[in-house]
Amino acid sequence: MIRKPVSGKLRNKLILSLLFSFIVSAGIFLLLQFTAEDLMGDYFNKSTFMENQKNQAIAEFKEYVSDNRLALSDHEQLTKWVGKMEYVSVFLFKDHNLVYSSDREEAAAGDENYIINPVLKGIPLVPVAFADTNVQLYMECFFEYKYFSIISYVTLALSFICFICIMLFFINRKTSYIGVLENEIKILEGGNLDYPITVSGDDELSSLAQSINEMRKSFMERLNSEDRARLANSELVTAMSHDLRTPLTALVGYLDIIAYQKYGTEDNLNKYIHNSREKAYQIKTLSDQLFEYFTVFNTEEEDLALDTFDGMPLIDQLMDEQLLGLQNHGIQFEYLPCSAPFQIDINLLAVRRVFDNLFSNITKYAETSKPVIIKCSLANQWLWLDIQNHISPNLERVSGTGIGMKTCEKIIKNHKGTLAVTRTGDMYCVHIRLPVKESALSPPQLCN
Incomplete structure (x- = not known):
């Protein structure tokens, strides 16, 4: 958060307070002086x-x-x-x-x-x-001069006292605010980060209070982020342990049968070898996903190398690569490309990894008799990609870690975009939004 500099405002306020106090006290001095002299002069003239x-x-x-x-x-x-x-x-x-x-x-x-x-x-x-x-x-x-001198001394003392009182009033406002800040900082030191710092005025003290408040919020956000990350990693480790243990246990069982020659026939041996390979590949896939997850989540936005591309041919090329895979699996599709040119800053390898993951899930879980619909549109300096497919009813219930989608979400977030998933009945839809440099301001096309 960028804040305007307030250098010298507290000093200027102090100078203005001094001037104001001097002017008020000088006015009081003159008023008392003239009034007292007039009253005393009248008294001297009217008395003996x-x-x-x-x-x-x-x-x-x-x-x-x-x-x-x-x-x-x-x-x-x-x-x-x-x-x-x-x-x-x-x-x-x-x-x-x-x-x-x-x-x-x-x-x-x-x-x-x-x-x-x-x-x-x-x-x-x-x-x-x-x-x-x-x-x-x-x-x-000249005895009247004696009393006039006494009046001058008394009015001067009163005006000086007034000057001191006014200055103390202004100074007390700031010192009391400093005391409030001190007490609130002690509350923060005690660990109560939810307690807000009072921001009052528009000078260096209020700027300091605002900075402390922003620091408090940032620290709280970081703590909450660390807690969420710790919880997410704990859940991930638990889920991955379960997903790895299941095929690993089966693989060990198959290898024991082969090692102790309990397979019976040659056909059973080939079957156990085939199943062992399948479980080994499944473990490899899970370990690759885990490695990819930690690689992506240890990469921050500023560490991601971005290149500028012409958006239309790039997206068309990425889609052609994925649509060819859908054809090979006998899956029908409908692709609606963008209608206006634009430029986009992306890390090509990371974005290709996102599409590989998304379309890999489509080939695994999509209903082949119904088309996959891919829509590309531009709106308000954003590129919108919507991919929808029907989920196959013949699949057994899939319980996974969702590590692939988490990786995709992190990659898109590092590109300052968003990835959202919606599911209605058997309709599964992924919404991707990425910032672009130039775009036609047309309304985005979303899944129906």
Whole structure:
């Protein structure tokens, strides 16, 4: 069974899962970020929370200056406090001149660049008492950035957790499938080859499962084939032993009579010698059939050497050889040849062996007063051969191994064809079908 390659599908699915997880988690991050910022912004605008935070920071600054008895020139201590607070900027004014700014490394009183920004005019300033002087304080607070940063960290963590969960979902689907395959393979290891392997998806794992399933079926078929072959060989050996023992026992008896001169008259001696020859030839025929059977059954289709022939003259020639034998035995026949040319690949010796066996049976068992009918036809790139004859009513019941027909079936099977036998009353019919390269598409003619 030829399957399409699936190389890289599992990798592509993993990449798509990563992209999908990233896109979903990024969308969740943006949605949560914007929603939380909007809600928090509305809250800050509608409440006095930020104003309270600012008043608290101013109170802490004044307390810090008072407790540490700072002078206006203690810029390092002031900068240290601002750095500790993180989200504030401090501006100190004296007589409307900027004397300290936490946003600068130095302050120069009286410098025009440090004159209070006109934007601050009209904004109430807070008086602060230093150890050496009194100044006015303007404090800018950015506490909302603190909470916005917290929101960013929280939404980032949530989106990352979402990314991990989505990836785990996709990975879990594959790992759970691997677990299923592992359990099912263990069942096969236990000897239960009838248990089917689950095939799910369309990637390397499903391809592996399908391959294991096909291997399981092939192994089961091989075991069943070996069992059938073993049973068939056992039955064949049993039947051949019986068929060989009967003439062999008779042959030994005839030879004992001749050896011990118990035949009486000369006519009896000739009779025993004749019977001994008949039994010897019968044993030889059975042994030849057995040798032929094992030769054919040890030959596989790929080991059979095939040649291409023109079908019409070949079949006519093979039939002429066999029909001449029927004439010599006084058997009437009717031959209907093919009506269209074709080519066929066969092993001529093997196919001739089939016809020899079939027509040999006809000469033994056919009713001579009724014709043997051979029909040849073409249909759907197949050559159909149907041979029918009436069985002679004067024959004693024949019980044989059927080794000849088994050999014929195997030869035709090695040619990728079929051989079937039907019997209705005293009508015996053999149907042979062989593949051809060219044929007229006419319906096959079968036995009536």
